[in-house]
Amino acid sequence: MLTLTTAHRDAMVATCIRALPNEGCGLLLGSSDGVVSEVVASVNVADSAKVYEIDSRVLLSTYRRADDEGTSVLGVFHSHTHSEALPSPTDIRQAPDPQWHYVLISLREAQAEVRSFRIADGAVVEEAVVGS
Amino acid sequence: MSAVVRIPTVLRPAMAGATTVTVEGVTIGEVLRALTTSYPSVKGQLLNDDGTLHRFLNVYVNDDDVRYLGGVDAAVAGDDEITLLPAVAGGAR
Numbered sequence: 001m002l003t004l005t006t007a008h009r010d011a012m013v014a015t016c017i018r019a020l021p022n023e024g025c026g027l028l029l030g031s032s033d034g035v036v037s038e039v040v041a042s043v044n045v046a047d048s049a050k051v052y053e054i055d056s057r058v059l060l061s062t063y064r065r066a067d068d069e070g071t072s073v074l075g076v077f078h079s080h081t082h083s084e085a086l087p088s089p090t091d092i093r094q095a096p097d098p099q100w101h102y103v104l105i106s107l108r109e110a111q112a113e114v115r116s117f118r119i120a121d122g123a124v125v126e127e128a129v130v131g132s
Numbered sequence: 133m134s135a136v137v138r139i140p141t142v143l144r145p146a147m148a149g150a151t152t153v154t155v156e157g158v159t160i161g162e163v164l165r166a167l168t169t170s171y172p173s174v175k176g177q178l179l180n181d182d183g184t185l186h187r188f189l190n191v192y193v194n195d196d197d198v199r200y201l202g203g204v205d206a207a208v209a210g211d212d213e214i215t216l217l218p219a220v221a222g223g224a225r
Binding site: 046048051052057060063080081082087088091099 | 221224
Protein backbone atom coordinates (compact mmCIF):
# COMPACT_ATOMS: atom_id res chain seq x y z
CA MET A 1 0.00 0.00 0.00
CA LEU A 2 1.19 3.51 -0.85
CA THR A 3 -0.05 6.37 1.30
CA LEU A 4 0.10 9.94 0.04
CA THR A 5 -1.71 13.26 0.28
CA THR A 6 -3.71 14.97 -2.44
CA ALA A 7 -0.84 17.50 -2.65
CA HIS A 8 1.66 14.68 -3.37
CA ARG A 9 -0.63 13.29 -6.04
CA ASP A 10 -1.10 16.73 -7.59
CA ALA A 11 2.69 17.35 -7.54
CA MET A 12 3.34 14.10 -9.45
CA VAL A 13 0.64 14.84 -12.03
CA ALA A 14 1.86 18.44 -12.45
CA THR A 15 5.44 17.22 -13.03
CA CYS A 16 4.21 14.87 -15.73
CA ILE A 17 2.03 17.50 -17.41
CA ARG A 18 4.96 19.95 -17.47
CA ALA A 19 7.09 17.29 -19.19
CA LEU A 20 4.64 16.83 -22.10
CA PRO A 21 5.00 15.77 -24.86
CA ASN A 22 7.70 13.71 -23.12
CA GLU A 23 7.24 11.31 -20.24
CA GLY A 24 7.64 12.96 -16.84
CA CYS A 25 9.31 11.39 -13.82
CA GLY A 26 10.50 11.82 -10.26
CA LEU A 27 11.25 10.08 -6.98
CA LEU A 28 9.29 9.52 -3.78
CA LEU A 29 10.73 10.04 -0.31
CA GLY A 30 9.07 8.70 2.80
CA SER A 31 9.03 6.03 5.45
CA SER A 32 9.75 2.39 4.69
CA ASP A 33 6.10 1.42 5.37
CA GLY A 34 5.08 3.27 2.21
CA VAL A 35 4.00 6.66 3.55
CA VAL A 36 5.17 9.38 1.17
CA SER A 37 6.67 12.51 2.75
CA GLU A 38 7.85 14.29 -0.40
CA VAL A 39 7.64 14.18 -4.18
CA VAL A 40 10.97 15.02 -5.85
CA ALA A 41 10.58 16.04 -9.50
CA SER A 42 13.30 15.15 -11.99
CA VAL A 43 14.06 16.14 -15.53
CA ASN A 44 13.53 13.22 -17.90
CA VAL A 45 17.10 13.00 -19.19
CA ALA A 46 15.97 10.50 -21.84
CA ASP A 47 14.10 13.50 -23.35
CA SER A 48 11.55 11.13 -24.86
CA ALA A 49 7.81 10.49 -25.11
CA LYS A 50 8.46 6.74 -24.95
CA VAL A 51 11.09 6.28 -22.25
CA TYR A 52 12.24 8.07 -19.12
CA GLU A 53 15.38 8.25 -17.03
CA ILE A 54 15.80 10.07 -13.73
CA ASP A 55 18.57 12.69 -13.76
CA SER A 56 21.56 11.01 -12.06
CA ARG A 57 22.25 14.18 -10.02
CA VAL A 58 18.68 14.19 -8.67
CA LEU A 59 19.06 10.51 -7.83
CA LEU A 60 22.24 11.08 -5.79
CA SER A 61 20.96 14.20 -4.03
CA THR A 62 17.69 12.45 -3.13
CA TYR A 63 19.53 9.46 -1.63
CA ARG A 64 21.77 11.84 0.36
CA ARG A 65 18.76 13.75 1.66
CA ALA A 66 17.09 10.49 2.67
CA ASP A 67 20.23 9.55 4.62
CA ASP A 68 20.42 12.98 6.26
CA GLU A 69 16.70 13.07 7.14
CA GLY A 70 16.37 9.45 8.19
CA THR A 71 13.83 8.79 5.43
CA SER A 72 13.94 6.35 2.51
CA VAL A 73 13.77 6.60 -1.26
CA LEU A 74 10.45 4.77 -1.57
CA GLY A 75 10.13 4.58 -5.30
CA VAL A 76 9.67 6.32 -8.58
CA PHE A 77 6.81 7.79 -10.58
CA HIS A 78 6.59 8.34 -14.30
CA SER A 79 3.94 9.00 -16.90
CA HIS A 80 2.67 7.14 -19.90
CA THR A 81 1.42 9.87 -22.21
CA HIS A 82 -0.83 7.79 -24.47
CA SER A 83 -1.23 4.44 -22.77
CA GLU A 84 -2.60 2.89 -19.61
CA ALA A 85 -1.09 3.39 -16.15
CA LEU A 86 0.42 -0.09 -16.23
CA PRO A 87 4.12 -1.06 -16.10
CA SER A 88 5.46 -1.75 -19.59
CA PRO A 89 7.86 -4.62 -20.34
CA THR A 90 10.64 -1.99 -20.20
CA ASP A 91 9.48 -0.82 -16.78
CA ILE A 92 9.44 -4.38 -15.49
CA ARG A 93 12.80 -5.37 -16.96
CA GLN A 94 14.55 -2.26 -15.68
CA ALA A 95 12.89 -1.98 -12.25
CA PRO A 96 15.90 -1.20 -10.05
CA ASP A 97 14.71 -2.23 -6.59
CA PRO A 98 12.19 -4.89 -5.44
CA GLN A 99 11.48 -2.87 -2.28
CA TRP A 100 10.27 0.13 -4.29
CA HIS A 101 6.82 1.42 -5.15
CA TYR A 102 6.40 2.08 -8.89
CA VAL A 103 3.79 4.76 -9.56
CA LEU A 104 2.39 5.00 -13.09
CA ILE A 105 0.48 8.06 -14.23
CA SER A 106 -1.56 7.88 -17.41
CA LEU A 107 -2.26 11.18 -19.16
CA ARG A 108 -4.23 9.47 -21.90
CA GLU A 109 -7.56 10.84 -20.65
CA ALA A 110 -8.39 14.37 -19.48
CA GLN A 111 -8.37 13.07 -15.88
CA ALA A 112 -4.94 11.71 -14.94
CA GLU A 113 -4.94 8.14 -13.65
CA VAL A 114 -2.52 7.30 -10.80
CA ARG A 115 -1.79 3.66 -9.93
CA SER A 116 1.00 1.99 -7.97
CA PHE A 117 2.73 -1.36 -8.34
CA ARG A 118 5.37 -3.56 -6.74
CA ILE A 119 7.78 -5.16 -9.19
CA ALA A 120 10.06 -7.98 -8.01
CA ASP A 121 11.84 -10.54 -10.19
CA GLY A 122 9.62 -9.69 -13.14
CA ALA A 123 6.37 -10.16 -11.19
CA VAL A 124 4.01 -7.18 -11.02
CA VAL A 125 1.44 -6.71 -8.25
CA GLU A 126 -0.81 -3.66 -8.09
CA GLU A 127 -1.17 -2.05 -4.67
CA ALA A 128 -3.69 0.37 -3.20
CA VAL A 129 -2.99 4.11 -3.29
CA VAL A 130 -4.65 5.70 -0.28
CA GLY A 131 -4.96 9.28 0.93
CA SER A 132 -3.50 10.44 4.24
CA MET B 133 45.48 3.73 -3.42
CA SER B 134 42.40 2.56 -1.57
CA ALA B 135 38.95 3.97 -2.20
CA VAL B 136 35.72 3.66 -0.23
CA VAL B 137 32.72 2.62 -2.31
CA ARG B 138 29.15 3.03 -1.07
CA ILE B 139 27.08 0.03 -2.11
CA PRO B 140 23.37 0.41 -3.00
CA THR B 141 20.75 -1.71 -1.22
CA VAL B 142 20.04 -3.86 -4.26
CA LEU B 143 23.68 -4.97 -4.61
CA ARG B 144 24.27 -5.71 -0.92
CA PRO B 145 22.90 -9.27 -0.90
CA ALA B 146 25.51 -10.22 -3.54
CA MET B 147 28.25 -8.42 -1.58
CA ALA B 148 27.95 -10.06 1.84
CA GLY B 149 25.59 -7.31 3.04
CA ALA B 150 28.28 -4.64 2.89
CA THR B 151 27.17 -0.99 2.91
CA THR B 152 30.70 0.19 2.03
CA VAL B 153 33.65 -1.67 0.56
CA THR B 154 37.26 -0.47 0.48
CA VAL B 155 39.17 -1.47 -2.65
CA GLU B 156 42.38 -0.51 -4.44
CA GLY B 157 42.32 1.59 -7.60
CA VAL B 158 43.29 4.92 -9.15
CA THR B 159 40.56 4.92 -11.81
CA ILE B 160 36.87 4.01 -11.67
CA GLY B 161 37.60 1.06 -13.97
CA GLU B 162 40.19 -0.30 -11.53
CA VAL B 163 37.85 0.20 -8.58
CA LEU B 164 34.96 -1.61 -10.30
CA ARG B 165 37.20 -4.45 -11.48
CA ALA B 166 38.50 -4.83 -7.91
CA LEU B 167 34.88 -5.11 -6.71
CA THR B 168 34.14 -7.81 -9.28
CA THR B 169 37.25 -9.71 -8.20
CA SER B 170 35.97 -9.75 -4.62
CA TYR B 171 32.32 -10.34 -5.61
CA PRO B 172 32.23 -12.06 -9.03
CA SER B 173 28.42 -12.35 -9.12
CA VAL B 174 27.96 -8.56 -9.46
CA LYS B 175 30.23 -8.26 -12.50
CA GLY B 176 27.38 -8.16 -15.02
CA GLN B 177 25.69 -5.35 -13.07
CA LEU B 178 28.79 -3.12 -12.97
CA LEU B 179 30.66 -3.54 -16.23
CA ASN B 180 29.99 -4.65 -19.78
CA ASP B 181 32.06 -7.45 -21.32
CA ASP B 182 34.21 -4.82 -23.08
CA GLY B 183 35.06 -3.18 -19.74
CA THR B 184 32.84 -0.12 -20.19
CA LEU B 185 30.37 1.06 -17.59
CA HIS B 186 27.05 -0.81 -17.47
CA ARG B 187 24.26 1.25 -19.02
CA PHE B 188 22.06 1.03 -15.93
CA LEU B 189 24.64 1.77 -13.26
CA ASN B 190 25.34 5.31 -12.07
CA VAL B 191 28.79 5.79 -10.55
CA TYR B 192 29.72 8.99 -8.73
CA VAL B 193 33.03 10.37 -7.53
CA ASN B 194 31.91 12.59 -4.67
CA ASP B 195 29.07 14.62 -6.24
CA ASP B 196 29.88 13.97 -9.89
CA ASP B 197 28.54 11.34 -12.29
CA VAL B 198 31.61 9.67 -13.82
CA ARG B 199 29.95 9.65 -17.26
CA TYR B 200 30.96 13.32 -17.34
CA LEU B 201 34.47 12.61 -16.02
CA GLY B 202 35.65 10.05 -18.57
CA GLY B 203 33.69 6.97 -17.50
CA VAL B 204 35.89 4.07 -16.39
CA ASP B 205 38.97 6.29 -16.93
CA ALA B 206 37.81 8.82 -14.31
CA ALA B 207 40.52 9.38 -11.70
CA VAL B 208 40.06 8.41 -8.06
CA ALA B 209 42.02 10.01 -5.21
CA GLY B 210 42.40 8.57 -1.74
CA ASP B 211 39.89 10.83 -0.04
CA ASP B 212 37.22 10.51 -2.76
CA GLU B 213 33.92 8.88 -1.91
CA ILE B 214 32.56 6.63 -4.65
CA THR B 215 28.83 5.91 -4.75
CA LEU B 216 27.09 3.29 -6.88
CA LEU B 217 23.36 3.65 -7.63
CA PRO B 218 21.25 1.73 -10.14
CA ALA B 219 19.94 4.03 -12.87
CA VAL B 220 16.21 4.63 -12.67
CA ALA B 221 14.74 4.31 -16.13
CA GLY B 222 11.90 2.74 -18.05
CA GLY B 223 9.01 3.84 -20.18
CA ALA B 224 6.08 2.95 -22.35
CA ARG B 225 8.16 1.54 -25.18
